[in-house]
Amino acid sequence: MRSDTSQTIYRNDYTPPAYLVDTVELGFDLDPARTIVASRLTMRRNPDSERAEIELYGENLELVALRMNGKPLGKRDYRIDGNLLRIANPPQDVTLEIETITAPEKNTTLNGLYVSNGSFFTQCEAEGFRNITYFPDRPDVMAKFTVMLRADKQKYPVLLSNGNLIEEGELDDGRHFAKWEDPFKKPSYLFALVAAQLVCQEETFRLKDGRDALLQVWVEEGNLDKTDYAMQSLKNSIRWDEERFGLELDLDRFMIVAVGDFNMGAMENKGLNIFNTKFVLANPRVATDVDYAGIEAVVGHEYFHNWTGNRVTCRDWFQLSLKEGLTVFRDQEFSADMIGTASGRAVTRIEQVRTLRQAQFPEDAGPMAHPVRPDSFVEINNFYTVTVYEKGAEVVRMLQTLVGRDGFRKGMDLYFERHDGQAVTCDDFRNAMADANQRDLILFERWYSQAGTPIVKARTQYDADAKTYSITFTQSCPATPGQPKKLPFHIPIAVGLLGADGRDMPLGQDGANGSTAVLELTEETQTFNFTGVGEQPTPSILRDFSAPVVLEYDYTDLELLHLFSHDSDPVNRWEAGQRLAMQRLLRLTSAVASGGKLELDATFIDAMRKILTDDGLDPSFREQALLLPSETMMAEQMSVVNPQAINAARQFVRATIGTTLRTELMQQYLANMTPGEYSPDALSAGRRGLKNLALSYLAAAPDADAIELAQAQFDNAGNMTDRVAALIGLIHAGADSAAPALQAFYADFEKEALVVDKWFAMQAAAPATTVKAVRELMKHRAFTLKNPNRARSLIFSFCGANPAQFHAPDGSGYAFWAEQVIALDALNPQVASRLARSLDRWRRYAPALQGQMKKALQKVAGGKKLSNDVREVISKALA
Ligand code: ARG
């Protein structure tokens, strides 16, 4: 009984709520088939609103009773239109009592109250609370919550909600209860409850002000050996926020709960964070270095939301990046600070740049392009995007670049001073930054309002006689849906100049001292002059990726090689290598397509060799520098995408590196072994990363030695990082031993759901895995569409990480995609809608493929019971 609410909602239509809620008392009688929710709201007229009407949202609810100020309301006292229940002309002060019934076990959407592996969990962001009870379910309505949970004691021994436990005890019939009170007012999207069979690791942790807080990580019984890293990450997060931003934990108790069925990564419910198991559970046997890093980042992210999101929240969902962009920025800084070293920091930065290019730039250039602060949406869940999150974090980072680290802290302090306890807008954040630093950030607003990735073209001129050097920047930004013309952005461009000796030249520019200047581009075209430049420099532009833009500059190979060898800015050093590689990859792609000769120049190989064998560089940096741009990034550079040619060209380069650098790769493989006990620290992970990259290049040009090496590593691996790398090596090498290794891997780990996910994902992304093979894998007893992690591991991995097979010329990949989108949509629209985005870039392929893709899109569009989520994505793709 999904109500049809498929209208577009506009940011400019915002009006304040007519009624505010002061307190909420919720009573839950939990039963999978029939949960009764009793709600008691004290409400009052909002002085900031002219309207005299109570508006409550509700979806998929059976309304049993509704009383206002003690009197039952009859059918004529209220109206229900779609998902809105309206009561006209209520008194100034109102107490509403509402009783509703839901069936959590039937809720496959994992939105609202649902059952996972026999226990109850909730997910209320963005608009899930309305599936639990009628409520003014909007983030600018903040109330104090008291929650009474009642449930069978044996089945659900653990009863949790937000805030503090104030009472618990026994009831009749084997039931028990727990009463929770959250001392802070909060919007409904931060409500959570858990009623489950779980155990916890707990610890008392002394906060900076001397208070003790109880920290808990709740998991299923068999997983108590996998909670240490999440707990450690939580403690690190608390310390970091105290030190870097002076922000303390405001509760006596902070809980993390892991659940196997979860739509996203995790959720920052006040005092009761609920996490996808993927971002909690780890030990060396089951988790890779990447998993460990993910846990640290997500635990940090959700914890940091306690201030940026919970204490100060969003006025409306268009402001989502106010909390998400800022909180991603904070978790990025946290992860970087946890590594500590400058080159470790740079590696985290490089990974962020990779994510932007791999996912955000394509989004910004496609049919779903939207500003960091969108102007409209049909389904808000479609806007939890890399643009709102990662580009949003870049926008915050640019603010820090413009006002400096101390200035940024001042801005944050002012933001909390002004807005603690409020629901505010992106403008409020920008204004706090501007006012705390006496800066004019009016133009900067365009980063929030304009979609699209700006293109910055640079031209340079050196005058040897005058010893001056000038850089002229010209910016533009492609049209995006609904935004044909763009105004210039305020772009901080960090620049250094390298001399022939590879060293940074001192910069005489606008008073800038030191070797990097931050130039502020605010107009379409601007020239910046440097004086006292003794020789023709090599420009290092956009250091540390100081803005999320595409930089176009006609570098010669020689200049790029110079930067790749010497740039003191590690991000631009890496970037030079990426440019060298991309040029070659694109040239080879056309050669493959036209049947030309495939050749890779010795200059490039030598540059790779130099980095590979430079023991003065961190292994993690060398790994990044040697990693080629992905097939998706290559596709973004082509006017007509040819997935098979891209794949062949990239494979050719990988195999050539594997052959020509065989000796050096083997040396580095041996030199970077990490014997002894596994540790996920950055240095050890970096060594494993370089060693396993060496293995993957060796396996790309497989001879008996390479396969033997991979097999030995697989057999003897002391941790999951090495085991997975070895198995991928065997699979990609097409080794005969790949199939038995896969079997052995499954047998060893079939009880570990997150490892079974890896098992599916590795196969889905393997070059030899066809559509047909994926269909076979779907028949495996461990496969199910109902679990989002499992669906992602097989189906999303195939459609996203195996482009050469997914884009099979006969269109079979697209037909498969359409079937799966439709099947998933019937279960879980949020997950289906993510998969629906796989064809976003369909217009960029050759006409034959385009035709097949359009057919598949139309097939989905024609689906009878399409969710708003999927309909919005598909109709924008076809528009
Ligand atoms: N606020 C959560 C986070 O980023 C994400 C929740 C997204 N939920 C959703 N249904 N879209 O930490």
Ligand code: ZN
């Ligand atoms: Zn978040």
